Amino acid sequence: MWEPFRLSLITGHLFYVEQARKRLLSQFEDIEGEADKAAEAWLDENSHRFDPDRHDEGQFYEAAQDEGIEFYQLLSDMRDRTRLSVIAGMYHEWEKQLRKWLTDEIRHWHTGGIVHETVWKVDFGKLLEFLESLDWEVRRQTYFSKLDACRLVVNVYKHGKGNSLNDLKQSYPEYLRDPFSHIGGAFSGPNYLDHTHLSVNDDQLLDFSGAIVAFWKDVPNNILNHENLKVPDWFAKAMLKDQQASSHQQVGNDR
16 A cells, blocks of 8 residues: 555544534533533523412423433434444445555555455455455454444444344344343343444444555555465456457457
8 A cells, every 4th residue: 555545544434533523522521511401492582481379399390301302312312423424434434445555555556346346345354355365464453353343334234134233143242232231130231132222332432444545554564476376266256357358359359
């Protein structure tokens, strides 16, 4: 990877995270205070309805408190969804940049279109197989678990139930909030959690961000050819199709 390009990827990523925290997530820093204001606003708006001869003053304050609690919960849910949206945007941009970088590099030694289309279509696990066939063992690096967790979190946020949710429960249950964890019991534990319990805090967002930066820093400057290099089957098949298509085109041109 060309060093100025590496730096531009890292700079762009850090700018996204910094500005998302500054312009979006910072708006949720005082949810408690805003909930209190919502309760006060309810009292102001409904004070004209209060009749001391017919109404219990305590009930009015209780209703205002309920309004504040509901406001807090709705705003808290919005904050959590906003944070997950920031994480999804961060992850998807990283993955697109990775696939584009790979196809751009492949063009230096292979010109067929099938390989390039295949790199864009295969799942992330197959991309890792390809990188590891080049002696870059991404899955053994310390940052990989955070990248993998981020991928699963984003998939669960997007799709809800499915294989990613099952994998998240199995490998990274810390991203699922258990409402009964403090009391335990029969209905507590990963088996009773679903996509509605997905939860990521600010520190975990920064962990994901740090893993992406660590990944870009870890990309080798050069990957040299090896005599015994063996690419994954899916990549080899795509290359073969490109070679066959090129041969057919050449035969057509020679006629």
